[in-house]
Amino acid sequence: MFQKFREGWVRPALFFGNNPISLAGGAITTASGVTMIAYWLVEIFGRPNDNPYLGIIFFLLLPGLFIAGLALIPIGVWVRRRKLQKAGQIPAEFPKIDLNDRIFRHGLDIVLVATIMNLLVVSVASYRGAAYMDSPQFCGQSCHVMHPEYTAYKIAAHSHVDCVACHIGSGAASYFAAKVNGTKQILEVTFDRYPTPIPSPVESLRPARYICEGCHTPARFVGEKLLVKSSFADDEKNTETQTVVVLHLGGLDGLSHLTGIHGVHLGHIEYIATDPTRTTIPWVQKRNADGSETVYAASALNGATPQGERRVMDCIDCHNRAAHPFVTAEEALNQAMADGPVSPELPWIHKEGLVLLKATYASQVEARTRIPAQLEAFYRSEHPEVMATQANLVKRAGDGLVTLYSQNVFPFMKLTWGTHPNHIGHMSYPGCFRCHDGDHMAKDGSAIPQDCSVCHNLLAVDESKPKVLSDLGIQ
Ligand code: HEC
Ligand code: HEC
Ligand code: HEC
Numbered sequence: 001m002f003q004k005f006r007e008g009w010v011r012p013a014l015f016f017g018n019n020p021i022s023l024a025g026g027a028i029t030t031a032s033g034v035t036m037i038a039y040w041l042v043e044i045f046g047r048p049n050d051n052p053y054l055g056i057i058f059f060l061l062l063p064g065l066f067i068a069g070l071a072l073i074p075i076g077v078w079v080r081r082r083k084l085q086k087a088g089q090i091p092a093e094f095p096k097i098d099l100n101d102r103i104f105r106h107g108l109d110i111v112l113v114a115t116i117m118n119l120l121v122v123s124v125a126s127y128r129g130a131a132y133m134d135s136p137q138f139c140g141q142s143c144h145v146m147h148p149e150y151t152a153y154k155i156a157a158h159s160h161v162d163c164v165a166c167h168i169g170s171g172a173a174s175y176f177a178a179k180v181n182g183t184k185q186i187l188e189v190t191f192d193r194y195p196t197p198i199p200s201p202v203e204s205l206r207p208a209r210y211i212c213e214g215c216h217t218p219a220r221f222v223g224e225k226l227l228v229k230s231s232f233a234d235d236e237k238n239t240e241t242q243t244v245v246v247l248h249l250g251g252l253d254g255l256s257h258l259t260g261i262h263g264v265h266l267g268h269i270e271y272i273a274t275d276p277t278r279t280t281i282p283w284v285q286k287r288n289a290d291g292s293e294t295v296y297a298a299s300a301l302n303g304a305t306p307q308g309e310r311r312v313m314d315c316i317d318c319h320n321r322a323a324h325p326f327v328t329a330e331e332a333l334n335q336a337m338a339d340g341p342v343s344p345e346l347p348w349i350h351k352e353g354l355v356l357l358k359a360t361y362a363s364q365v366e367a368r369t370r371i372p373a374q375l376e377a378f379y380r381s382e383h384p385e386v387m388a389t390q391a392n393l394v395k396r397a398g399d400g401l402v403t404l405y406s407q408n409v410f411p412f413m414k415l416t417w418g419t420h421p422n423h424i425g426h427m428s429y430p431g432c433f434r435c436h437d438g439d440h441m442a443k444d445g446s447a448i449p450q451d452c453s454v455c456h457n458l459l460a461v462d463e464s465k466p467k468v469l470s471d472l473g474i475q
């Protein structure tokens with residue numbers, strides 16, 4: 001049988017394989033295989049390199065070349081065979097192979113070893129390629145379209161959670177769906193047809209039950225949470241005031257009562273949103289403990305059920321910016337002034353900083369040069385004494401403003417301050433007040449409550465040096 005195999009397959013293969021296409025294929029495969037193996041060795045023994053473009057070369061392009069080279073070998077065989085067939089030149093008997101011939105025997109050994117090596121390389125390469133495509137480097141950095149989400153992700157609490165942990169489910173089906181979707185997106189990017197900005201919400205996101213609850217226990221009792229926020233005024237002194245709020249986060253308490261913000265919403269509230277950002281929610285339905293249902297409807301509906309997306313409320317309806325926090329210019333500047341990068345000691349910095357942050361720049365590159373330059377020009381012409389004594393603070397503030405801008409505004413994606421609303425809270429966006437606006441009424445006249453004290457105790461609102469903070473020893 002071995003003899004037959006050799007006569008019927010090996011000899012013709014060798015005969016037909018001796019053609020330029022197959023030989024080139026072999027060369028390409030060998031060259032890319034050797035390069036990849038060398039890179040893996042460097043990776044194992046050397047310093048890992050996070051450059052996403054190296055990843056594209058080594059995990060996607062080279063494996064592609066490797067396989068293309070392999071594919072060229074049978075193509076060359078086929079072409080040569082057809083050519084000879086047409087010319088009627090197929091030999092009746094293929095050149096003899098003689099296993100007693102040492103050189104030939106070694107030739108066969110090499111082919112065998114090379115085939116095993118190739119199989120190994122292909123399997124390692126496809127594994128590495130798949131793993132690479134799951135990495136935040138690939139998702140976030142190799143494609144400039146993802147730049148805004150990646151930038152925000154890097155400074156969020158979830159900067160160490162892989163994109164795929166939230167965006168792609170486990171199992172072969174969702175893996176396949178994600179790859180189909182990803183290929184579509186690559187085509188969109190290639191042909192410049194992608195939407196700007198990338199729309200939010202992500203309709204294909206799985207319910208939070210499968211994403212967030214893999215790591216967070218929703219029923220974990222958080223109880224009360226203290227929130228302290230600083231804000232600065234537009235006067236010369238950037239007068240600082242603070243707001244101190246105790247949020248009733250609740251959860252599942254020791255007596256199995258579901259209480260507070262976390263306790264009351266999950267699993268039994270449905271709503272209909274009539275706009276694509278889920279900001280307008282005129283209709284809300286709650287399933288009560290006894291199985292009955294209460295509908296809270298905005299008065300403008302006059303009892304009708306609106307058309308729109310119907311959804312069971314989950315974590316993402318409040319925490320929609322958990323991984324990609326874009327803030328407003330005011331929030332960004334207040335935070336930076338409280339934390340220090342933009343010093344409140346600089347006169348007028350709050351007013352001037354906001355003006356510079358909200359101005360229009362063609363690109364982040366332009367903002368990077370114009371913001372610091374204009375800040376300096378402002379102090380030079382209006383307050384030369386500041387430039388004389390606090391030039392270093394002005395420089396730091398300029399850099400600080402640039403950072404805030406670069407984290408939140410991406411002109412090339414048409415993403416700017418406020419493009420993506422944050423549903424937590426109610427100060428900058430409707431957030432909780434999408435439903436808790438006092439206008440969502442049930443038939444019995446009760447409303448989804450808007451009492452401030454239902455959600456939080458306001459211990460201080462915009463007070464300068466609130467006493468409660470010094471009582472708590474926080475200030
Ligand atoms: C902790 C979970 C989580 C991680 C990790 C995560 N995302 Fe998201 N992502 C979300 C949520 C939640 C939304 C908003 C969905 C919504 O409102 O429906 C979102 C939205 C997006 C959007 C749509 C545009 C927008 O800003 O809303 C893009 C694009 C995106 N993510 C890309 C990424 C990339 C790239 C990474 C990795 C670098 C990543 N995400 C990591 C949870 C996550
Ligand atoms: C793979 C695990 C993982 C997943 C999935 C995950 N988280 Fe987290 N999350 C964390 C970790 C870890 C932290 C704490 C980070 C820290 O304290 O630095 C965190 C922190 C948070 C915080 C507090 C962060 C803050 O800004 O103070 C919120 C809110 C949160 N997660 C919500 C969510 C939501 C909503 C989802 C689903 C879209 C989600 N998480 C998915 C691991 C995860
Ligand atoms: C009705 C709105 C709402 C829903 C739904 C919601 N949260 Fe929250 N969550 C909040 C608010 C408000 C806070 C406090 C925000 C802050 O710290 O600024 C919070 C805080 C948190 C924190 C931080 C807690 C801490 O100790 O600081 C985590 C983690 C969290 N939520 C996870 C989740 C997860 C997971 C889900 C879904 C199972 C969820 N939340 C559903 C409103 C919500």
Ligand code: HEC
Binds near residue numbers: 435
């Ligand atoms: C999609 C609509 C919707 C959104 C958005 C929403 N809620 Fe609610 N919330 C409800 C409904 C419905 C109830 C139940 C009202 C009732 O039982 O009378 C409720 C009840 C509550 C309660 C308990 C009230 C009570 O009487 O004890 C708190 C606290 C609360 N919500 C906080 C929040 C916070 C904080 C946010 C924003 C982060 C928020 N909700 C966003 C629909 C919503």
Ligand code: HEC
Binds near residue numbers: 229427436455
């Ligand atoms: C449905 C729940 C809910 C109701 C009702 C509510 N709030 Fe709030 N409020 C919140 C949440 C949640 C936050 C925290 C937002 C965050 O994490 O940044 C907040 C934050 C605040 C803050 C500090 C926020 C900041 O960014 O400076 C003030 C001030 C405030 N609320 C005032 C009020 C007043 C006044 C009322 C009554 C008219 C009220 N709230 C009613 C949920 C509510």
